[in-house]
Amino acid sequence: MSIETRRRPDAAPRTARSAPSWAARAEAVSKVYGSGETRVTALDGVDAGFVRGELTAVMGPSGSGKSTLMQCVAGLDRVSAGRVWIGEQELTGLSERALTELRRDRVGFVFQAFNLLPTLNARENITLPADLAGRQLDAEWVEQVVDTLGLRPRLAHRPGELSGGQQQRVACARALVGRPELILADEPTGNLDSRSAGEVLGLLRRSVDDLGQTIALITHDPTAAAHADRVLFLLDGRVVTELRSPSAAEVLETMAGLESGAAAPGPAAGRPDRTSPAGADEVARTARRLHDQLGVFIAEVEALTGDHASGRSGAGQ
Numbered sequence: 001m002s003i004e005t006r007r008r009p010d011a012a013p014r015t016a017r018s019a020p021s022w023a024a025r026a027e028a029v030s031k032v033y034g035s036g037e038t039r040v041t042a043l044d045g046v047d048a049g050f051v052r053g054e055l056t057a058v059m060g061p062s063g064s065g066k067s068t069l070m071q072c073v074a075g076l077d078r079v080s081a082g083r084v085w086i087g088e089q090e091l092t093g094l095s096e097r098a099l100t101e102l103r104r105d106r107v108g109f110v111f112q113a114f115n116l117l118p119t120l121n122a123r124e125n126i127t128l129p130a131d132l133a134g135r136q137l138d139a140e141w142v143e144q145v146v147d148t149l150g151l152r153p154r155l156a157h158r159p160g161e162l163s164g165g166q167q168q169r170v171a172c173a174r175a176l177v178g179r180p181e182l183i184l185a186d187e188p189t190g191n192l193d194s195r196s197a198g199e200v201l202g203l204l205r206r207s208v209d210d211l212g213q214t215i216a217l218i219t220h221d222p223t224a225a226a227h228a229d230r231v232l233f234l235l236d237g238r239v240v241t242e243l244r245s246p247s248a249a250e251v252l253e254t255m256a257g258l259e260s261g262a263a264a265p266g267p268a269a270g271r272p273d274r275t276s277p278a279g280a281d282e283v284a285r286t287a288r289r290l291h292d293q294l295g296v297f298i299a300e301v302e303a304l305t306g307d308h309a310s311g312r313s314g315a316g317q
Contacts, residue, residue: 165196
């Protein structure tokens, strides 16, 4: 697959290096829902990778497949074809229990909703998943995360005593303290005002630069994407272009081209023309949104319960 890659002119030149170390990657991934007249192709032979120690943003018009891609990469959904890895662990063929354990131990999640328990203070919310799973956290690492995210003065405060931006910082810390292979941040600033959103984006950037974390950020916001080392753009279930170290203006320009169809490869590129009536398109988008919301719900429950719930249901999960 040929992908156009562009960098902003004033970005610092990158030194030559060996093949990237992938925290997660997808190879020739397709995802199809339904069959016959109700068949919807959400992903169409996608190749994508998330470089270890980088912040990668994923963007595209509504219905482009960006959330579906991340659901598959994070092990929240199974692919129809292709292969997915977290680190060196291939997800294809894993049992449901093995996938649950992989998500718990190697993937962190940050969502629009903060999902903090109101009766617990900030420190207790940060360590809650590990506490419920009976896992011991690295105390020194926890303190480093707390200081990096500027939370130490707020550790004894409950969510109701914190601003929206501070609550999202706590949610980010909860994802970081387990040292996951990959953090999936799905519209993490969607419920925040511009100032709080800027703070959260800054801490995500510091999590990469100072803590070596790998983050995949799903966003509609060009300003948010401009914090990324790399931005992947999806259209009609395919990765069609990417930018390195872009400005917000470059991201906005690229998105405008995608939404107008200017950057979309047509049938001449070797892909079938899957244009469908507007009504069918809307049904497809709705189905994908509902599916993605279900995946988010599963991840939220697992983030709060760890292995606690699976322990109650026995080893046969």
